[in-house]
Amino acid sequence: MPPRQRPVGTITRGTTNPNRLRRCDRWIAGPQGWRLRRSPTPPVVVDLGYGASPVTAVELHERLRPVRADVQVVGIEIDPERVAAGRALEHEGLTFRLGGFEVPLDDGARPTVVRAFNVLRQYAEHEVPAAWQRVQERLAPDGLLVDGTCDEIGRRSAWVAVEATGPVSLTISLRLRGLERPSDVAERLPKALIHRNVPGEPVHAFLTDLDRAWARSAAQASWGARQRFLAAAADVARSWPLLDGPSRWRVGELTVAWPAVAPASPAAPVPAAAP
Template sequence: MLRAVSGRARPVGTITRGTTNPNRLRRCDRWLAGPQAWRLRRSPTRPIVVDLGYGSSPVTAVELHGRMRRVRHDVHVVGLEIDPDRVAVAKPLERDGLAFRRGGFEIPLRDGARPTVVRAFNVLRQYGEAEVPAAWARVQERLAPGGLLVDGTCDEIGRRATWVAVDATGPVSLTLSLRLGGLARPSDVAERLPKALIHRNVAGERIHAFLAELDEAWARSAPHSSWGARQRFLASAADVGERWPLLDGPARWRLGEITVAWEAVAPRH
């Protein structure tokens, strides 16, 4: 159950461990500035992008601001944290288009504004699986038309990342993003699956089948290693795409990124 913490503002949620590193979320930011950039460009008003639960350092919100400004110069990025001390540390970094506030899943923005994008990375990983739908629903209620919640997880330096894209109708897709250099097999990303899937990587579940097929395609594509890991991953993704509903193509696969429709990997109930 999501809880409101004590205090006058009563943010919804609990304080995260707060671990963060510079450039940790670059893979997701690259996706937001790439195939999802249309959401910012089509906003009829100044788009708001929220970095929900940015952690003990505001660096990810600062980086997000810089990257989203390349998509639309008037974007407004808001870093939200439940811990007031973390907000106080971040406040001196505020500038035009970048602000920090205390808040949680209720997404408290001034004048009832609604965000175009909410990026919540390594936040729900610290909650129970049963709490995920309620957290998603809280944020969905606050999204602007055409808005998106990105619920993701990554390793400490951003070499492996996964995220679920959730719009007003529900979860839409799952993206895996991998550093290809030194990759043993694609399923190594399994330990970084979002909370909605991490406990579902077992026989009989769709996500387990998807990762297994990706590994098999990776093995079959071994001859492409002569031209590098990128070419091997391209061949692997094309192979998997013959049987699974992938939502992207070679331009993203070249980056070690692959996106599959949510219904193909969603948990069985």
């Protein structure tokens, strides 16, 4: 028997809360639901680095079952104690195992979706491409890696969708009630973009234009924040390649093609310490 592979990655802080990832789950079950339905075998969806509580994996299974009743959700954690806590909640269609970015699954199974939320946030920006590639190599045909970040209770979320060929989109999802400006999501951008929200970078230009559209749509606020966001998104769609429409904008969600917001230059690696 070959030696057991050591999990690839670094243990996260583990902070999590019920419903924290509901916005991303809604997107996976909605616009991305075709990936699950198209799978010729029961699709495998991985909750990678789910944290100190297995609640997000449990919720993910509950939210995807209406899309594909035979979906198999696997919670993967690098911390054995967290895996043990998850296994106490296992049932048909939901399992937990030890692992990391190598995404270990039984019988060489390949995941249809890997959701990695608040995992790469603690890594350096230049480490992100290698982590993405590690997961990309494991994806099923039509598979997707979702690399995202959100606040503690899921009011502001952002994620990059990464297919086997590379990143394809950035999605931001906001709780519209009480929203001051859309760029408030900037502090929750995924690691690949969070340090790029500066003048001269495409993602900064995108958020700036979205804020300006939000300001121009202020008159719509008398009809509610939803109508104001719909108007702002329609405004931005005139100059940015949005990949969704009003049905998603209504819930505070907006997806833009990755090439339009990708970093203007590669991340600089951290210099090695002097000997």
